[in-house]
Amino acid sequence: MIENSPSALPPVERLARCTPADMAEILGHGDDAFGVAEYGLTWLPKEEHFGIRRDGRLVAHAGLRLLPTAIGGTETQVVGVGGVAVAAGVRGQGLARRVVAGALEHARTMGPRYGLLFCRAPLVALYERLGWHALHEEVWVEQPDGPVVMPLRTMWTPLGDGAHWPTGPVRLLSLPM
Numbered sequence: 001m002i003e004n005s006p007s008a009l010p011p012v013e014r015l016a017r018c019t020p021a022d023m024a025e026i027l028g029h030g031d032d033a034f035g036v037a038e039y040g041l042t043w044l045p046k047e048e049h050f051g052i053r054r055d056g057r058l059v060a061h062a063g064l065r066l067l068p069t070a071i072g073g074t075e076t077q078v079v080g081v082g083g084v085a086v087a088a089g090v091r092g093q094g095l096a097r098r099v100v101a102g103a104l105e106h107a108r109t110m111g112p113r114y115g116l117l118f119c120r121a122p123l124v125a126l127y128e129r130l131g132w133h134a135l136h137e138e139v140w141v142e143q144p145d146g147p148v149v150m151p152l153r154t155m156w157t158p159l160g161d162g163a164h165w166p167t168g169p170v171r172l173l174s175l176p177m
Contacts, residue, residue: 041141052098060085062081071166071168097130
């Protein structure tokens with residue numbers, strides 16, 4: 001069988017949970033696996049988890065969480081996407097695309113019209129290739145000491161046909177995911 005044939009690709013699976021040990025299996029052990037500690041943000045855990053295993057080892061993950069949001073003064077919900085990770089030894093093989101697509105397939109059943117994520121600037125091009133769009137407005141998020149402007153890039157994707165991001169100020173009415 002050819003390694004790159006579709007049948008050779010391990011499936012995206014819905015995970016019952018994703019523990020710190022699971023993430024360490026993907027990213028290794030370290031204090032700042034996602035490279036965002038310098039911002040000093042408090043994050044919410046994800047509620048839904050999707051992964052890809054290769055030879056029994058978890059090598060890719062994406063998590064989801066429903067989040068209350070105000071866009072242009074109208075309260076709504078978005079599906080937050082976070083915890084996207086691919087093990088170093090298997091990057092460049094399309095696993096990020098596959099695990100995010102698998103998570104978004106489920107997100108489309110959750111109700112909100114938009115997916116939202118936060119990422120470091122070097123990852124913007126990756127997410128654009130995956131169909132995400134950068135927001136150019138400031139996005140406010142809750143933190144334990146009050147709201148702050150999100151220092152990471154905010155990106156969105158439609159979760160249904162005809163969904164267009166509304167105009168106006170954006171405020172996540174919770175901690176980020």
